[in-house]
Amino acid sequence: MSLPEILILDRDGVLFRHVEPYILFAHDVTVSPGAEQTVRTALELGVAVAVVTNQSPIGRGLTSWEFVHEVNARIHAWAPEGIEHRLRCYVCPHLPDDKCDCRKPLPGLLLQGAHDAGVDIGSAWMVGDHDTDMTAARAAGCGLAMHMTTGRQAEPSKIADICIDDLHTLIRLLRDEGGIQSTKSANELRRRL
Structure with missing residues (x-):
């Protein structure tokens, strides 16, 4: 597998530190180490970025x-000047019982992000901090589902292709020549990391 055409990132628990029960106030917002560099690196490599977030609050x-x-x-x-149009944020404001199609684990936000970027969802890498994100990635048909273990769910996801401990690992993967070559390679890389 080569570099993705789009990097789909969960917001809370990935780009920002997870807060129980929710990020509700400015003092709750703490940028995760490597978050800004992750977004910048992806965009500079020509990869679109979609941030997808459930915001039931x-x-x-x-x-x-x-x-x-x-x-x-x-x-x-x-986002670097001149390519900021390649970065979009998508928000589901609904409650779990609202029966919308945008609330993860349903794939609506992911599919919308790929559609708006004009790319194939099969080339997407999805990075999330919970099995709901991994389930959304599977339902959407993302090429890679990556679980970051520093958010809501510290236990490695059994449905993810790869688990990472921080965004610096993701940056290394993005910069790696040709990206991740296969799920087998991703699992081998995980063991080495």
């Missing part, structure tokens, strides 16, 4: 769209 009345957009604006500020 909007539907629960615990936070506002305005606050969620403020947090997402921090991510947009990481």
